[in-house]
Amino acid sequence: MLKKIGLGLAAAVVLLVIVIATRPADFKVSRSRTLAAAPEVVFAWLDDFHRWHDWSPWEKLDPGMKREVGGAPSGTGATYHWVGNDKVGEGRMTITDSQPPRTVTIRLEFLKPFAATNTTLFELAPSGTGTTVTWTMSGHNNFMAKAFSMLMDMDATVGPDFERGLANLDAATASAASAPTPSAPAPAAVPAPAPTGT
Secondary structure (H helix, E strand, O other): OHHHHHHHHHHHHHHHHHHHHOOOOEEEEEEEEEEOOOHHHHHHHHOOHHHHHHOOOOOOOOOOOEEEEEEOOOOOOEEEEEEOOOOOOEEEEEEEEEEOOOEEEEEEEEEEOOOEEEEEEEEEEEEOOEEEEEEEEEEEOOHHHHHHHOOOOHHHHHHHHHHHHHHHHHHHHHHHHHOOOOOOOOOOOOOOOOOOOO
16 A cells, blocks of 8 residues: 555656646746836936836835945946845846847846846837836746746736836836926126226
Protein backbone atom coordinates (compact mmCIF):
# COMPACT_ATOMS: atom_id res chain seq x y z
CA MET A 1 0.00 0.00 0.00
CA LEU A 2 2.74 2.44 0.98
CA LYS A 3 4.61 1.54 -2.20
CA LYS A 4 1.58 2.45 -4.30
CA ILE A 5 1.20 5.78 -2.45
CA GLY A 6 4.88 6.52 -3.00
CA LEU A 7 4.63 5.72 -6.69
CA GLY A 8 1.53 7.91 -6.97
CA LEU A 9 3.28 10.85 -5.30
CA ALA A 10 6.34 10.41 -7.51
CA ALA A 11 4.14 10.37 -10.61
CA ALA A 12 2.37 13.52 -9.43
CA VAL A 13 5.68 15.29 -8.88
CA VAL A 14 6.93 14.29 -12.32
CA LEU A 15 3.68 15.49 -13.88
CA LEU A 16 3.93 18.82 -12.02
CA VAL A 17 7.53 19.29 -13.19
CA ILE A 18 6.47 18.63 -16.77
CA VAL A 19 3.58 21.09 -16.53
CA ILE A 20 5.83 23.80 -15.07
CA ALA A 21 8.60 23.19 -17.62
CA THR A 22 6.19 23.51 -20.56
CA ARG A 23 4.67 26.80 -19.42
CA PRO A 24 5.56 29.89 -21.52
CA ALA A 25 8.92 31.34 -20.50
CA ASP A 26 8.39 34.87 -21.80
CA PHE A 27 5.89 37.31 -20.35
CA LYS A 28 4.69 40.83 -21.07
CA VAL A 29 2.50 43.24 -19.10
CA SER A 30 1.33 46.41 -20.83
CA ARG A 31 -1.03 49.29 -20.07
CA SER A 32 -1.79 52.55 -21.94
CA ARG A 33 -3.35 55.87 -21.00
CA THR A 34 -3.77 59.20 -22.76
CA LEU A 35 -2.36 62.01 -20.61
CA ALA A 36 -3.26 65.68 -20.85
CA ALA A 37 0.32 66.98 -21.04
CA ALA A 38 2.45 67.21 -24.20
CA PRO A 39 5.07 64.50 -24.95
CA GLU A 40 7.98 66.77 -24.02
CA VAL A 41 6.49 67.37 -20.56
CA VAL A 42 5.67 63.72 -19.89
CA PHE A 43 9.04 62.53 -21.18
CA ALA A 44 10.88 64.77 -18.71
CA TRP A 45 9.11 63.06 -15.79
CA LEU A 46 9.89 59.55 -17.03
CA ASP A 47 13.50 60.29 -17.97
CA ASP A 48 14.44 61.68 -14.55
CA PHE A 49 14.39 59.31 -11.54
CA HIS A 50 14.36 62.30 -9.20
CA ARG A 51 10.72 62.86 -10.26
CA TRP A 52 9.51 59.28 -9.79
CA HIS A 53 8.67 59.90 -6.14
CA ASP A 54 5.76 62.09 -7.28
CA TRP A 55 4.00 59.46 -9.41
CA SER A 56 5.38 55.91 -9.09
CA PRO A 57 2.69 53.54 -7.74
CA TRP A 58 5.19 51.84 -5.42
CA GLU A 59 6.68 54.90 -3.75
CA LYS A 60 4.03 55.08 -1.01
CA LEU A 61 4.06 51.37 -0.08
CA ASP A 62 6.90 51.87 2.40
CA PRO A 63 7.24 55.31 4.03
CA GLY A 64 10.69 54.31 5.28
CA MET A 65 12.00 53.11 1.93
CA LYS A 66 15.59 54.13 1.23
CA ARG A 67 16.32 55.51 -2.23
CA GLU A 68 19.55 56.36 -4.01
CA VAL A 69 19.52 58.12 -7.38
CA GLY A 70 22.86 58.05 -9.15
CA GLY A 71 24.66 57.84 -12.45
CA ALA A 72 23.68 60.45 -15.02
CA PRO A 73 21.35 63.24 -13.82
CA SER A 74 18.72 61.90 -16.27
CA GLY A 75 18.52 59.86 -19.44
CA THR A 76 20.84 57.02 -20.40
CA GLY A 77 23.01 55.97 -17.49
CA ALA A 78 20.72 57.27 -14.73
CA THR A 79 20.21 54.78 -11.88
CA TYR A 80 17.75 54.30 -9.03
CA HIS A 81 18.41 51.87 -6.15
CA TRP A 82 15.80 51.14 -3.50
CA VAL A 83 15.65 49.10 -0.29
CA GLY A 84 12.37 48.71 1.56
CA ASN A 85 9.97 46.43 3.38
CA ASP A 86 8.48 43.14 2.16
CA LYS A 87 6.10 44.99 -0.15
CA VAL A 88 8.85 46.67 -2.18
CA GLY A 89 11.94 44.55 -1.49
CA GLU A 90 15.23 45.69 -2.99
CA GLY A 91 16.12 46.46 -6.57
CA ARG A 92 17.76 48.72 -9.09
CA MET A 93 16.68 50.51 -12.26
CA THR A 94 19.01 51.75 -14.97
CA ILE A 95 17.97 53.78 -17.99
CA THR A 96 19.63 51.97 -20.90
CA ASP A 97 18.19 54.03 -23.75
CA SER A 98 16.51 57.43 -23.94
CA GLN A 99 15.02 58.84 -27.13
CA PRO A 100 13.31 62.17 -26.37
CA PRO A 101 10.43 62.59 -26.48
CA ARG A 102 9.48 59.11 -27.69
CA THR A 103 10.87 56.25 -25.57
CA VAL A 104 12.59 55.46 -22.28
CA THR A 105 14.00 51.94 -21.83
CA ILE A 106 14.94 50.68 -18.36
CA ARG A 107 16.73 47.58 -17.08
CA LEU A 108 14.75 46.57 -13.99
CA GLU A 109 16.63 44.34 -11.54
CA PHE A 110 14.88 42.80 -8.55
CA LEU A 111 17.39 41.77 -5.88
CA LYS A 112 15.17 40.81 -2.92
CA PRO A 113 13.03 38.91 -1.99
CA PHE A 114 13.75 37.17 -5.33
CA ALA A 115 16.20 37.85 -8.13
CA ALA A 116 14.96 38.72 -11.62
CA THR A 117 15.89 41.07 -14.44
CA ASN A 118 13.20 42.49 -16.72
CA THR A 119 12.91 45.26 -19.30
CA THR A 120 10.61 48.24 -18.85
CA LEU A 121 9.67 50.38 -21.83
CA PHE A 122 7.75 53.65 -21.92
CA GLU A 123 6.48 54.65 -25.37
CA LEU A 124 5.05 58.13 -25.95
CA ALA A 125 2.90 59.17 -28.91
CA PRO A 126 1.23 62.56 -29.49
CA SER A 127 -2.56 62.45 -29.11
CA GLY A 128 -4.23 65.77 -29.84
CA THR A 129 -2.77 68.17 -27.32
CA GLY A 130 -1.83 65.31 -25.01
CA THR A 131 0.22 62.11 -25.01
CA THR A 132 -0.63 58.42 -25.13
CA VAL A 133 1.82 56.59 -22.87
CA THR A 134 2.25 52.81 -23.13
CA TRP A 135 4.03 51.21 -20.17
CA THR A 136 5.33 47.69 -20.85
CA MET A 137 7.35 45.26 -18.73
CA SER A 138 8.71 42.10 -20.34
CA GLY A 139 10.99 39.33 -19.21
CA HIS A 140 11.95 35.66 -19.23
CA ASN A 141 10.85 33.25 -16.49
CA ASN A 142 13.19 30.57 -15.19
CA PHE A 143 11.79 27.31 -13.77
CA MET A 144 11.02 28.76 -10.32
CA ALA A 145 9.37 31.83 -11.84
CA LYS A 146 7.25 29.56 -14.04
CA ALA A 147 6.13 27.67 -10.94
CA PHE A 148 5.32 30.93 -9.18
CA SER A 149 3.32 32.10 -12.20
CA MET A 150 0.94 29.17 -11.69
CA LEU A 151 -0.14 30.82 -8.44
CA MET A 152 0.08 34.48 -9.51
CA ASP A 153 -1.15 36.03 -12.74
CA MET A 154 1.50 38.63 -13.59
CA ASP A 155 -0.87 40.71 -15.72
CA ALA A 156 -3.57 40.76 -13.05
CA THR A 157 -1.03 41.57 -10.32
CA VAL A 158 1.16 44.20 -11.99
CA GLY A 159 -1.33 45.63 -14.49
CA PRO A 160 -3.37 47.55 -11.87
CA ASP A 161 -0.13 49.08 -10.53
CA PHE A 162 0.68 50.34 -14.03
CA GLU A 163 -2.82 51.80 -14.34
CA ARG A 164 -2.47 53.60 -11.01
CA GLY A 165 1.00 54.86 -11.93
CA LEU A 166 -0.19 56.26 -15.25
CA ALA A 167 -3.08 58.01 -13.51
CA ASN A 168 -0.61 59.52 -11.01
CA LEU A 169 1.66 60.58 -13.87
CA ASP A 170 -1.29 62.21 -15.65
CA ALA A 171 -2.13 64.25 -12.55
CA ALA A 172 1.50 65.23 -11.88
CA THR A 173 2.31 66.29 -15.44
CA ALA A 174 -0.99 68.10 -15.92
CA SER A 175 -0.33 70.16 -12.79
CA ALA A 176 3.20 70.93 -13.92
CA ALA A 177 2.06 71.91 -17.41
CA SER A 178 -0.66 74.23 -16.11
CA ALA A 179 1.53 75.93 -13.52
CA PRO A 180 2.23 79.55 -14.48
CA THR A 181 5.74 80.21 -15.65
CA PRO A 182 7.47 82.57 -13.23
CA SER A 183 7.92 85.95 -14.86
CA ALA A 184 11.42 87.31 -15.11
CA PRO A 185 12.15 90.05 -12.62
CA ALA A 186 12.08 93.54 -14.06
CA PRO A 187 15.56 94.92 -14.64
CA ALA A 188 16.75 97.25 -11.92
CA ALA A 189 16.45 100.91 -12.78
CA VAL A 190 19.77 102.52 -13.52
CA PRO A 191 19.98 105.92 -11.81
CA ALA A 192 20.68 108.82 -14.11
CA PRO A 193 24.11 110.32 -13.65
CA ALA A 194 24.16 113.38 -11.41
CA PRO A 195 24.58 116.65 -13.30
CA THR A 196 28.06 118.08 -13.21
CA GLY A 197 28.82 121.76 -12.89
CA THR A 198 30.52 123.59 -15.73
